[in-house]
Amino acid sequence: MAIDEARAAAAVRELLLAIGEDPERDGLQETPERVARAWGELLAGHGADASGVLGKTFDIAHDEMVLVKDIELVSTCEHHMLPFTGVAHVGYIPSESGRVTGLSKLARLVDIFARRLQVQERLTTQIADALVEHLDARGVIVVVEAEHTCMTMRGVRKPGSRTVTSAVRGILRHPATRAEAMSLIIGR
Ligand SMILES: Nc1nc2c(ncn2[C@@H]2O[C@H](COP(=O)(O)OP(=O)(O)OP(=O)(O)O)[C@@H](O)[C@H]2O)c(=O)[nH]1
């Protein structure tokens, strides 16, 4: 689902008028189209499918956790359409049959769900559920730490506040394994 750039550009032009700007002035002439293209990029995940990223797997006998930490993410909050940025930590325990994905695919997966209009809770859940669905992972843990510009640039204006969300699935829900996974994520 590509965005309708012409329509988005027309809306940006309207917004410029609404805030008292002159869309014809020198610096703004190409702004509506530029902003439309930028939104297309920020929301590219709406057209992307996790099965495409996780479709290719390797059979590797590994029954312990695979964890990729500090995957940088940029997403857009659906309440204010402002960015939130941070990191995701994604860990999973492969299926009995040892279906393992390439490490870069975990970062691509984060990107697919981040590049949408989101709330942080749903972003976290969608990453975890995709790993269960497409890799048949026996356990999954996803922790997202992010700063929301809707809370720093405006509104309550609390720069530096970070929101932490987690989603845990399968055998990683057991208190002992969950605690071990969390300590790997938090221990830097
Ligand atoms: N749960 C959740 N809330 C979010 C997220 N991003 C932004 N919000 C919150 O969404 C809420 C929207 O609240 P509203 O009261 O409808 O909007 P508002 O008047 O602009 O709220 P303030 O931000 O408090 O000024 C705010 O509390 C935001 O902090 C998110 O990812 N998850």
Ligand SMILES: [Zn+2]
């Ligand atoms: Zn917001």
